Amino acid sequence: MRGLLVTGTDTGVGKTVVSAALLAAMAAAGERVRAHKPVLTGLDDAAPSGWPPDHELLASVTGMCAEEIAPLRYAPAASPQLAAALCGERIDPAHLLASVPADPGRTIIVEGVGGLLTPFADGYGVRELAASLGLPLVVAARPGLGTINHTLLTLEAAKAAGLQVRAVVLTPWPERPSALELSNRETIARTAGVAVAELARVMAPQPDALARAGARLPWRKWLAASAPPQPAAA
Numbered sequence: 001m002r003g004l005l006v007t008g009t010d011t012g013v014g015k016t017v018v019s020a021a022l023l024a025a026m027a028a029a030g031e032r033v034r035a036h037k038p039v040l041t042g043l044d045d046a047a048p049s050g051w052p053p054d055h056e057l058l059a060s061v062t063g064m065c066a067e068e069i070a071p072l073r074y075a076p077a078a079s080p081q082l083a084a085a086l087c088g089e090r091i092d093p094a095h096l097l098a099s100v101p102a103d104p105g106r107t108i109i110v111e112g113v114g115g116l117l118t119p120f121a122d123g124y125g126v127r128e129l130a131a132s133l134g135l136p137l138v139v140a141a142r143p144g145l146g147t148i149n150h151t152l153l154t155l156e157a158a159k160a161a162g163l164q165v166r167a168v169v170l171t172p173w174p175e176r177p178s179a180l181e182l183s184n185r186e187t188i189a190r191t192a193g194v195a196v197a198e199l200a201r202v203m204a205p206q207p208d209a210l211a212r213a214g215a216r217l218p219w220r221k222w223l224a225a226s227a228p229p230q231p232a233a234a
């Protein structure tokens with residue numbers, strides 16, 4: 001499977017914005033793309049920021065329908081495991097894995113849920129899904145205070161499972177970064193020996209604005225080590 005799994009250091013750190021920017025930039029460059037969000041929770045919560053819900057933003061940059069992107073959707077704003085339980089359901093890891101579209105002609109961006117250790121079921125979370133899919137990670141992280149610890153913990157958790165990490169993406173990266181933000185970027189890169197990229201602030205959830213911001217991320221390099229796309233079956 002050619003693609004990336006975009007995880008984050010926390011919920012609300014920019015996974016969807018990073019995923020949408022990558023998808024928009026890839027699509028603008030002629031790449032055939034798909035988005036996938038394994039489980040969407042908090043469906044009934046109004047977005048405080050004015051940005052659309054994850055599956056709708058990802059639909060806007062891929063041309064897919066939102067429900068196809070996120071087949072499992074729950075109203076409670078809780079971990080996927082708890083949100084499902086509150087709705088009288090249980091997430092089956094095999095079913096979750098099978099719901100990820102395996103289209104060899106397309107590049108897939110899977111947006112994780114919460115952080116890397118967020119559970120879908122006992123013993124099976126985002127980290128296990130990434131391992132099952134064999135997708136390398138991109139880690140969305142805040143640029144400011146607290147990000148060193150959260151990011152290094154996430155990278156350690158990825159390493160412990162043998163997952164490849166293509167990069168950390170600090171988002172939204174300010175036009176004029178402070179000394180703290182510059183130091184955070186350098187400290188994470190040096191301590192973990194990982195590539196650290198920045199995603200500029202995208203002013204509005206528009207595909208062209210997302211594509212411009214995403215085009216500055218080295219996504220071709222991140223995909224290069226993945227399986228090449230195969231021509232779609234006739």
Ligand SMILES: Nc1ncnc2c1ncn2[C@@H]1O[C@H](COP(=O)(O)OP(=O)(O)OP(=O)(O)O)[C@@H](O)[C@H]1O
Pocket residue numbers: 008010011012013014015016017018049051054113114140171172173199200201202203
């Ligand atoms: N590059 C950016 N440009 C503009 N806004 C950003 C950027 N990165 C993050 N944000 C802001 O952060 C908010 C949270 O981002 P996002 O929804 O992508 O987080 P998330 O990690 O996907 O959250 P969830 O865990 O709910 O899926 C956005 O609604 C937006 O306001």
Ligand SMILES: [Mg+2]
Pocket residue numbers: 015016017054111
């Ligand atoms: Mg999201």
